[in-house]
Amino acid sequence: MGGSQYEPQAREPASDQLAAVHAELSRFYGLRAGAAPAWQHRYYWERAIPQFDARIGPAHAAADTLQAQGLFATANWRAGVGVPDCVRHARQLAATLATGR
Ligand SMILES: Cc1cc2nc3c(=O)[nH]c(=O)nc-3n(C[C@H](O)[C@H](O)[C@H](O)COP(=O)(O)OP(=O)(O)OC[C@H]3O[C@@H](n4cnc5c(N)ncnc54)[C@H](O)[C@@H]3O)c2cc1C
Structure with a gap:
């Protein structure tokens, strides 16, 4: 509530x-x-849960840049706030790391 x-x-x-x-x-x-x-x-x-504001755009861009450089991170502001979203995104990242794609 x-x-x-x-x-x-x-x-x-x-x-x-x-x-x-x-x-x-x-x-x-x-x-x-x-x-x-x-x-x-x-x-x-x-x-x-903090509300996302206009600063979330640059934060995503920075995270994408770091990911392209090999630094991977997940959090509830990356791919959905629910625990299932966080787990799904973490699995995707792990698969990316494992396959190199
Ligand atoms: C009140 C509330 C109710 C919620 N209810 C639900 C729900 O019913 N269902 C659902 O799916 N989701 C729910 N959520 C959302 C979900 O719990 C969160 O979005 C999710 O847990 C976020 O995962 P996270 O890994 O991004 O962050 P977190 O789970 O917050 O994990 C971050 C971790 O990093 C640690 N940490 C922080 N700073 C440092 C540091 N400098 N060094 C080392 N460790 C650090 C913290 O101690 C913490 O353990 C709820 C959230 C809240 C606040």
């Missing part, structure tokens, strides 16, 4: 957030009305 576009929601009381999440999951998964969650936990990330 929250994020740069929904900051007010991130600052709502934990009890409101937990109730909202439970209501949403109940709707999505067709949970029985009134069934209380067995466990819920809320952690507040003050500074979670």
Whole structure:
């Protein structure tokens, strides 16, 4: 909950957030009305995923230049922010290094 576009929601009381999440999951998964969650936990990330701005373009260009020179790096700003994206990109880089292409 929250994020740069929904900051007010991130600052709502934990009890409101937990109730909202439970209501949403109940709707999505067709949970029985009134069934209380067995466990819920809320952690507040003050500074979670940074938002990309105009500087990301030059950063990509610099990384491409370094890669052409043989310095390989991956991170969530290179090829997708999700863990699966990071793993996929790391595998691609490893394959590139292994095959030399
Ligand atoms: C709150 C939150 C929730 C998320 N939820 C999900 C989710 O549900 N599903 C999903 O797919 N993705 C999620 N993500 C995104 C995903 O976790 C990250 O995008 C991904 O882990 C980034 O991988 P990374 O390797 O680029 O960076 P990181 O995982 O941050 O790894 C960088 C590593 O480098 C180390 N490091 C930093 N500086 C130095 C240094 N100078 N010397 C040595 N080591 C250093 C750090 O300690 C860290 O271990 C979430 C991210 C956040 C913040």
